[in-house]
Amino acid sequence: xxxxxxxxxxxxxxxxxxxxxxxxxxxxxxxxxxxxxxxxxxxxxxxxxxxxxxxxxxxxxxxxxxxxxxxxxxxxxxxxxxxxxxxxxxxxxxxxxxxxxxxxxxxxxxxxxxxxxxxxxxxxxxxxxxxxxxxxxxxxxxxxxxxxxxxxxxxxxxxxxxxxxxxxxxxxxxxxxxxxxxxxxxxxxxxxxxxxxxxxxxxxxxxxxxxxxxxxxxxxxxxxxxxxxxxxxxxxxxxxxxxxxxxxxxxxxxxxxxxxxxxxxxxxxxxxxxxxxxxxxxxxxxxxxxxxxxxxxxxxxxxxxxxxxxxxxxxxxxxxxxxxxxxxxxxxxxxxxxxxxxxxxxxxxxxxxxxxxxxxxxxxxxxxxxxxxxxxxxxxxxxxxxxxxxxxxxxxxxxxxxxxxxxxxxxxxxxxxxxxxxxxxxxxxxxxxxxxxxxxxxxxxxxxxxxxxxxxxxxxxxxxxxxxxxxxxxxxxxxxxxxxxxxxxxxxxxxxxxxxxxxxxxxxxxxxxxxx
Amino acid sequence: xxxxxxxxxxxxxxxxxxxxxxxxxxxxxxxxxxxxxxxxxxxxxxxxxxxxxxxxxxxxxxxxxxxxxxxxxxxxxxxxxxxxxxxxxxxxxxxxxxxxxxxxxxxxxxxxxxxxxxxxxxxxxxxxxxxxxxxxxxxxxxxxxxxxxxxxxxxxxxxxxxxxxxxxxxxxxxxxxxxxxxxxxxxxxxxxxxxxxxxxxxxxxxxxxxxxxxxxxxxxxxxxxxxxxxxxxxxxxxxxxxxxxxxxxxxxxxxxxxxxxxxxxxxxxxxxxxxxxxxxxxx
Numbered sequence: 123x124x125x126x127x128x129x130x131x132x133x134x135x136x137x138x139x140x141x142x143x144x145x146x147x148x149x150x151x152x153x154x155x156x157x158x159x160x161x162x163x164x165x166x167x168x169x170x171x172x173x174x175x176x177x178x179x180x181x182x183x184x185x186x187x188x189x190x191x192x193x194x195x196x197x198x199x200x201x202x203x204x205x206x207x208x209x210x211x212x213x214x215x216x217x218x219x220x221x222x223x224x225x226x227x228x229x230x231x232x233x234x235x236x237x238x239x240x241x242x243x244x245x246x247x248x249x250x251x252x253x254x255x256x257x258x259x260x261x262x263x264x265x266x267x268x269x270x271x272x273x274x275x276x277x278x279x280x281x282x283x284x285x286x287x288x289x290x291x292x293x294x295x296x297x298x299x300x301x302x303x304x305x306x307x308x309x310x311x312x313x314x315x316x317x318x319x320x321x322x323x324x325x326x327x328x329x330x331x332x333x334x335x336x337x338x339x340x341x342x343x344x345x346x347x348x349x350x351x352x353x354x355x356x357x358x359x360x361x362x363x364x365x366x367x368x369x370x371x372x373x374x375x376x377x378x379x380x381x382x383x384x385x386x387x388x389x390x391x392x393x394x395x396x397x398x399x400x401x402x403x404x405x406x407x408x409x410x411x412x413x414x415x416x417x418x419x420x421x422x423x424x425x426x427x428x429x430x431x432x433x434x435x436x437x438x439x440x441x442x443x444x445x446x447x448x449x450x451x452x453x454x455x456x457x458x459x460x461x462x463x464x465x466x467x468x469x470x471x472x473x474x475x476x477x478x479x480x481x482x483x484x485x486x487x488x489x490x491x492x493x494x495x496x497x498x499x500x501x502x503x504x505x506x507x508x509x510x511x512x513x514x515x516x517x518x519x520x521x522x523x524x525x526x527x528x529x530x531x532x533x534x535x536x537x538x539x540x541x542x543x544x545x546x547x548x549x550x551x552x553x554x555x556x557x558x559x560x561x562x563x564x565x566x567x568x569x570x571x572x573x574x575x576x577x578x579x580x581x582x583x584x585x586x587x588x589x590x591x592x593x594x595x596x597x598x599x600x601x602x603x604x605x606x607x608x609x610x611x612x613x614x615x616x617x618x619x620x621x622x623x624x625x626x627x628x629x630x631x632x633x634x635x636x637x638x
Numbered sequence: 639x640x641x642x643x644x645x646x647x648x649x650x651x652x653x654x655x656x657x658x659x660x661x662x663x664x665x666x667x668x669x670x671x672x673x674x675x676x677x678x679x680x681x682x683x684x685x686x687x688x689x690x691x692x693x694x695x696x697x698x699x700x701x702x703x704x705x706x707x708x709x710x711x712x713x714x715x716x717x718x719x720x721x722x723x724x725x726x727x728x729x730x731x732x733x734x735x736x737x738x739x740x741x742x743x744x745x746x747x748x749x750x751x752x753x754x755x756x757x758x759x760x761x762x763x764x765x766x767x768x769x770x771x772x773x774x775x776x777x778x779x780x781x782x783x784x785x786x787x788x789x790x791x792x793x794x795x796x797x798x799x800x801x802x803x804x805x806x807x808x809x810x811x812x813x814x815x816x817x818x819x820x821x822x823x824x825x826x827x828x829x830x831x832x833x834x835x836x837x838x839x840x841x842x843x844x845x846x847x848x849x850x851x852x853x854x855x856x857x858x859x860x861x862x863x864x865x866x867x868x869x870x871x872x873x874x875x876x877x878x879x880x881x882x883x884x885x886x887x888x889x890x891x892x893x894x895x896x897x898x899x900x901x902x903x904x905x906x907x908x909x910x911x912x913x914x915x916x917x918x919x920x921x
Contacts (some may be wrong), residue, residue: 350876368876370701419684424701490857500702500862504682515862518775 156339159618159637162352163188164366166345167320169491174304174317176294178251182304183289189325189343190336190631192292192308195222195241196283198626202388202440202543204283208236208293208309209271214580217278218262224269228332232298232307238266243296245273258285258547280580284542289628311336311633320345325631337620337636349493356380356613362637363614363621365630368493369426372611379616385623386430386437388540389608391494393486393502394552395601396562399531401482406464408600410457411484411532412450414509415502421606424497428611432604434593435539435548439625441582442545442589449597449604457509468510475510483512487530489521495534498605502534525561533561536608538627545589546576553596564601650908657902664898667711668718675708679865688881698883700874706887713865713888716777718895721846724781724788729839731785732792737823739793740800751797754790762787766849770858777850777866780859784849788842795838799831833910841903844896851892867892 166172166185175191177183186192195209208228213221228236242264249256259282263274275282285291294300298307303317309332312325325341344361346352349368355361356375367375375382395402395411402408417431436443461467466475466482474481486502488495496517503513516524524530537559539548552559553566554573569592576588596602610623612630620634667674677695683703691698697706735754739747757765769783803809804827812822853859854868862869867888874884 350878353876353879370877370880373880416684423684423687423703496862497701501682501684503863504680504702517862 157337157637159338159341159363159635160361161189161341161343161631162346162355162361162364162366163322163343164345164347164349164352166322166343167347169347173319175314175323176300176304176306177290177292178248178255178294178300179304181289183292184628185323186292186294186306186308187289187310187628188630189314189323189341190310190312190633190635191314191325192289192294192306193310194287194289194291195224195293196287197629198287198543198624200385200625202540202625204287204543207287208241212283215272217578217580218275220273220275220282222271222273222283224271225332226269228309229330230295230298230307230309231313231328231330232295233330234295234297234307236293236295236309238269238271240295240297241271241293242266244293245291247296248290252290255285255288255290258288278578278580280577280585281542281544281546284544288542312338312341312631331633334633336633341631341635356615359615361615362618363612365610365612367611367613369428372426372428372613375613381614381618382611383614383621383623384428384609384611385625386439387538387608387610387625387627388435388437388440389536389538389610389627390432390435390437390604391429391492391498391534391536391606391608392432392435392602392604393532393534394560394562394564395603396528396531396533397564397601398528398562399484401484402531404464405600406460407466407482409450410460410509411506411511412600412603413453413457413460414505414511415603415605416452416505417605418452419505420498420501424501425494425606425609428609429494429606430609432607434597434604435537435602436545436589436593437607437625440540440543440545442586442593444607446590447593447597450600454505454509461509461511466510473507473510474512481512482510483514484531485516485529486513486532486534487516487518487521487524488534489519490517491519492536494606494608495536498534534605541626541628543626545585545592546573549573549576549589549592553592553601562601564596564599566595566599566601569595650905650911653905654902654909657898657905660898661902664714664718664895668714671711671715675705675711677705677708679704679708679712680863688877688884690881691883697887698881700870700884701877701881706883709865709870710867710887710891713867713870714891714895716860716864716866717847717851717868717892720777720781720850721843724784724846724850725839725843727781727785728788728792728842729835732789733796733835735789735793736796736798737800737827740797741804741819741823741827747797750793754793757787757790760787763849763852766853767856767858770853775858775861777854777860777864780850780853783853783858784846788846792835792838796831796835799834800827803827803830837903837907837910840906841900844899844903847892847896847899 171180172182172185174182175186177186177192193208195207196204197207199205208225209222210225211223215221224238230236245264249259249261260276260279261273262276265272292308295307300306305314305317311328311331313328314323315326316324322344327336327339352364353367353371356364395408397403421429421431433444433449434447438444461475465477468475470476486499488499490496499515499517503515506513551557553564553569555565572588572592579585610627612621612623614621617638619636686699686703687701689695689699695705699705735750739750765787766783769786770780773779773783809822809826812826850859851868854866855872860866860869870888871885877884
């Protein structure tokens, strides 16, 4: 009897304890009849340089625009072409002067009307505090009059309007200011009421939104960095939608009531060669490596079809994309021949090629926060072994320290190569003598020459032609090996509408999002 | 009463035989792993990725198309050998410190015991994770990290055992008959305390397998593509629902091996228990 009552008490206690695990927010919402939405995301965290929603802070602009808090002057169509958003139109007066006419009737969540003065204050602050924006925009002076904004640049910046559509260009009310926890007043369909780095945010409807009525009363964005936890949260219905689920989980959501929205983005996975490594200074060795990477196998099997094999930095959907360039094709036989032509053969029978008694060994540096990169490393390790190159993988969160110390031969990373739909950005960040991310010390006279032309060319078609030639130059040199373009997927649960993946990777929560 | 004891003694003998054979089998699999694998455990075959268990691949394949059975067999080598190496290191190092402390006593004893107190004060696994992170990835580094935190227990056990025997009449006799310190330790102390230390060591092998696999699971032990059970489980983690064999195969291997070592340890302890030992000798 005593034993039984003990068990009963234990059961009761467990039930009481577990009842606390249910979502209190959900319960409250059901009572008040509010529409509440739960969104899971992997990226809102300090590791990604997205600490808050202040667009003037690192990459936090991505969070600002993703969660429908801020909007930019222009936005991208599905084919990454510029469309008006907060601005109605623009005009190029001369090489250095742009006139932007703003849309009427837009207000910030602070209640202030958005006019040219407000935009000027925002952009002035942006170029004052944000190094990347300052370098991209090269703004000398901004003048404001009514709804007309005149921007004068120090030198011609043909892609200026594209750069202003980068998430850092979200227009916020500087008079309302930036709170201590990094919250801002934007013009988007939602405003953040609570911002917690690495945890998530709470959004409420912007009642005075200029472009329709937001359909949800409240959105909870949850940062869940562990893909498996997010998968289970999605399965149990704790989340209404999720971004960044592991590929291996996507098949679990292939059927009703779930829907998956996928789109190819310009986020590319690629490797750059370190020209300080003697063996990699040999074009044959670089070509052999480029030709030994099984890109199809990587995208179709390891990424489970959630990506496409890449030639260059830009996906096929762009005018200057993969369709217009050719890369070293996958051919291990040819790679072996190239190695042999440079004197690398397996003389000691250990399975690895050697020359002058030294085995050809490559230190492959990468990092784990993008789940695809360790997979790429391990797959390359096996395929380079096929042609006799030994690969030591160093997959570490400290990758930047290793870059600095020079202890690497090939560095594999993920990068959104055309975040603004314009090709110049990739080359200026990665391939030129003064590029900050040209970690391998690559140099090409031809590329420098083409970039000089590009920086003065305004016509989009001419820019596309130049970009194609520049891409072909780096591919001919095999300075970079592009493995895949990421397909971004958002999974929506039952009754969720209006959530579609966009090729730019940063339009997610919009005024159309709804849950029935 | 005597009959029951005799039976228990005999049962312990049989159990020891059975578990001894099982342990031997596990160790032999690890030793001859390269000759037992049906496929190359490192050969990728992407066209064969994530095949469920079947006649061609008894335990299925992982996402790189590598045969899971081959990897589990090969992984036994890394996991079991490193656990054995670890236990050997901590038994010898801890034992040596314990003997020195117990036999000589004095300031050296106090000093070494305070050092061991410091190590024992840390939460074990947390300290091991910190040490392994500092030392970088690699099975050997994981072994070093775990050895750093595990030796004090052995030092304490050995020390208490030495203290118990060091003033025994036979040690006095040995000393009176002119035996040197080294000879006394080697001939009289070690044989008398070895039983208890060996039992602790054998019982610890299972725990150490778990801890090494744990560090590898966290990405601090074996680096890919090395076949190691912990890191294999970690790699298959996201596929628990879609391709469960990738995580279950190494998981079951850990479970079975740890069970065999633990039961062997228990049996050795029973077998060496003096309550049964006297009976067996008389029989």
